[in-house]
Amino acid sequence: MPDPTSLNSAVHVYQRLVPQPVRSAAATTVPAGVRRKVKRQLARTLSRREARLHSRALRRVRRARLGTSERRVTAPDGRVAHVHTGLTVDLARRLDHDLVTHALDAAEIPWFAVPALDDRRICLAVDVKHKGPVRRVMRALLEEHTGYVVTVSPALSDTRETPGSHVKAWKHFAKARVIRLTWLRTDPTENLWVGEDQGIEIEFWRTNTDLPTERLIGPRPNRVQRAVPSDAPGIEIGMDRLSGYCDIDGDQEPTITLESFDVVRLEEITFPVDAVLIFQHATPWGELLLRAALRSLHQYAPWVDVVHVVAEAEPPAWLNAGDRLGVVRARPGAEWHLHQLPDVADHFLLLRPGALLGRPVRPFDYFTPAGATRPRRGPWTAEESFAPWTRAAYSATGRVTAHGYAHGPQPHRAETLAQFAGTGTATLPLPDAQRLPTVPGTHPLDGVVHHFGYVSGVADPSGEASVALHAALPGIGNHLERLLVRRDSQQMQFTGLDTEEARVGGGVRAVERFLARYYPVPSVFERDDADSGEAGRTS
Incomplete structure (x- = not known):
């Protein structure tokens, strides 16, 4: 996604708002200096709007008090990690899930969990019409609780080491169908590092009205189905039903999915x-x-x-x-x-x-x-x-x-x-x-x-x-x-x-x-x- 505060972004907005015939006429009748001045003014307007929306999202995240850890340390590769006493792989997965879902709830963005093909990670689905608000609230979340974002589909990981609070970490977001948010976590001894192979993936689903029943279409296959009715009821489901690596303890807080996804996995073990x-x-x-x-x-x-x-x-x-x-x-x-x-x-x-x-x-x-x-x-x-x-x-x-x-x-x-x-x-x-x-x-x-x-x-x-x-x-x-x-x-x-x-x-x-x-x-x-x-x- 182009930097909304850059002149290049202003050019895109200018091209989208001004019809091609008008732009062609302006190119021959309006001096180049005037055109550049208009685009710079537009860039400043976009910058102020983006800063205002980011501040609003950041206030929501801070009011929700998301992203607490004992302290922050520098990982061996130079990235920022969070220290947690008693850290386990399953606890890190739960912390990541709660961070993202609570941030989406704070921004009033509907979501549901999807049984992804790779059950090392928890996957959430969001309607593509909420893509802009998702970027703002996730960027605010990653500023409050330092983490990282990459584009999964299409696969673009050159932002892996750029903190997600930076605008340049979201440069591929415009064409992203799936993104992954990761947080590095470690125990107080800094011998156990968790997070690189985990994270929360967010899929952007599209609404399809070709059939009498409106459907949501996923951007990639999952373990159950790629198309679901848009009015499918939501249900609570244990994390262990989405990932075979999770704790089966029923005391853990469940997540939310659609009734269509409440299907036993082929590899799911139901006996103790x-x-x-x-x-x-x-x-x-x-x-x-x-x-x-x-x-x-x-x-x-x-x-x-x-x-x-x-x-x-x-x-x-x-x-x-x-x-x-x-x-x-x-x-x-x-x-x-x-x-x-x-x-x-x-x-x-x-x-x-x-x-x-x-x-x-x-x-x-x-x-x-x-x-x-x-x-x-x-x-x-x-x-x-x-x-x-x-x-x-x-x-x-x-x-x-x-x-x-x-x-x-x-x-x-x-x-x-x-x-x-x-x-x-x-x-x-x-x-x-x-x-x-x-x-x-x-x-x-x-x-x-x-x-x-x-x-x-x-x-x-x-x-x-x-x-x-x-x-x-x-x-x-x-x-x-x-x-x-x-x-x-x-x-x-x-x-x-x-x-x-x-x-x-x-x-x-x-x-x-x-x-x-x-x-x-x-x-x-x-x-x-x-x-x-x-x-x-x-x-």
């Missing part, structure tokens, strides 16, 4: 999913691994219903047992009997010591809507083909295995474990990955149970493999720094922390520093006094 964590090492680094696993669930899988800690060693005192966290004492080898865990959901994620989530995940990443598991495949080697678990899997099913399974969080079903136990197949010894000299192959329980589920038709191996690192790996610090900077690994697995090589070589300390920086935000599963623990410190 729990998490089971195995605690085996009553050591400082063992507690650190448990704390990091809980924080990874809190940060990247807010949809998990209940967390069950199966403690084969004395559980730490900082665990905040309650409705969402249960602690059960067990003997070594209890993994084979997790289907007997009290009140565990039929579907759950299993996290052994060192298994962590590295970025946001959805239930669909681990389960199908029909209830089958989607275990993560792993590498297949000659050693794997002769491993004890492959023989046990063949003995239980009569089918030869064809691939291994990855380290890190794995999905399981209590029903499948119970059915496997009913076959009478002898259980295998379970190795302690923290005491092995190298990264082990497929975990025996994962290999046997997932193969049994696959043969039974209740497991569909797929997904991304984990990043598995041994604490004694030479140069592990470089690997960890790369993981910290990129934060692009969906799953991580750390092994070998209980080996002499890791202790002598500094690998244990390197992993401890990494976990403190990667997961700086305490989870709801920790007591308040746990903030002073080792996992809450930064190096």
